[in-house]
Amino acid sequence: MSDAAARVGDTRGLGSRLWEYQAERFPVFKHGALIAAFGASAVCLSALLRGSVPGWLSVVVAVLVLFGFFFQLRVADEHKDNEDDTKYRPERPVPRGLVTLAELRGVAIGVAVGQVALTVLLDWTMIVLLLAVWGWMAVMTKEFFAAEWLKKRPLIYMFSHMAIMPLIDLYATACDWWPAGYALHEGFGLTLGAFLVLSLVNGTAIEIARKCWAPEQEREGVETYSKLWGPGRAGVTVTCVVLVGLATSAFINVRSSAGVWFLGALVLVSAWAAWTAIDYAGTPTVKTAKMLEASSGVFVLTNYLLLGVLPLLVSIWL
Numbered sequence: 001m002s003d004a005a006a007r008v009g010d011t012r013g014l015g016s017r018l019w020e021y022q023a024e025r026f027p028v029f030k031h032g033a034l035i036a037a038f039g040a041s042a043v044c045l046s047a048l049l050r051g052s053v054p055g056w057l058s059v060v061v062a063v064l065v066l067f068g069f070f071f072q073l074r075v076a077d078e079h080k081d082n083e084d085d086t087k088y089r090p091e092r093p094v095p096r097g098l099v100t101l102a103e104l105r106g107v108a109i110g111v112a113v114g115q116v117a118l119t120v121l122l123d124w125t126m127i128v129l130l131l132a133v134w135g136w137m138a139v140m141t142k143e144f145f146a147a148e149w150l151k152k153r154p155l156i157y158m159f160s161h162m163a164i165m166p167l168i169d170l171y172a173t174a175c176d177w178w179p180a181g182y183a184l185h186e187g188f189g190l191t192l193g194a195f196l197v198l199s200l201v202n203g204t205a206i207e208i209a210r211k212c213w214a215p216e217q218e219r220e221g222v223e224t225y226s227k228l229w230g231p232g233r234a235g236v237t238v239t240c241v242v243l244v245g246l247a248t249s250a251f252i253n254v255r256s257s258a259g260v261w262f263l264g265a266l267v268l269v270s271a272w273a274a275w276t277a278i279d280y281a282g283t284p285t286v287k288t289a290k291m292l293e294a295s296s297g298v299f300v301l302t303n304y305l306l307l308g309v310l311p312l313l314v315s316i317w318l
Helices: 014-025 028-050 056-080 082-088 101-141 147-151 154-162 164-177 186-209 225-229 231-256 260-282 286-317
Strands: none
Touching: 014 101, 028 056, 028 164, 028 186, 028 231, 028 286, 056 082, 056 101, 056 164, 101 164, 147 154, 154 164, 154 186, 164 186, 186 231, 186 286, 225 231, 231 260, 231 286, 260 286
């Protein structure tokens, strides 16, 4: 479907249509809370490891640029999945004509201009990290020029797309240590490296959990992990990913001297998320599928808060 054809029937202004679009495909407040925790945690953990306090500009730039990255990823997905969406999911915003791909591209480019401005404001040499994320995003949109090969190998497909998470995380942590001219020596680099791995694990947990559906929810042409592996194996896989995330978080907690209370909270939240995954695996219903998706989001949100933001605040106040 052409962009011109897609726009027929909706004469509202772009602002109104974009607001409806975000509610369906990129909920600003729901995603914003998680992205803010992610960006702030990355900056705060870096500062905590340096024995310093991050500047407010570092936190603001990290959060806003990361929000832009995730919006651009959504736009990239709209382009990548447009053919399948038009065929199997015509109720989605782009196929039904709410917004066009050209309009979304225009907004994404505008966001990119803002990201460049914010990065230059903090440290212009960080542009190289911005370009690294955009470069990976670009080849992702083209399915790494091997779409058919990747679709036949779901695990490789997933990890090739999730690999952008450590790149985004690298940019976020660099908002603290890069302008400070802090070298990635062995101890500092090892802990931050674990944090980059954690971002990959957390992204994987959310990605699999949101595509674990009840049998009656499955649709033709819509690929889910519950359809691919079966609900039992999909739920157990989420459990395993959560446990890997807990182990990685525990390592970071110890390395950053965040404290046993934060570690205990991480264990409790991880146990709850793992339990919801097991519950879904044994009883795949609409209710348990929704709970699994919700718990994975809470797991990731609290993971970031308990590793960077809260420990740094406690270290400042106490």
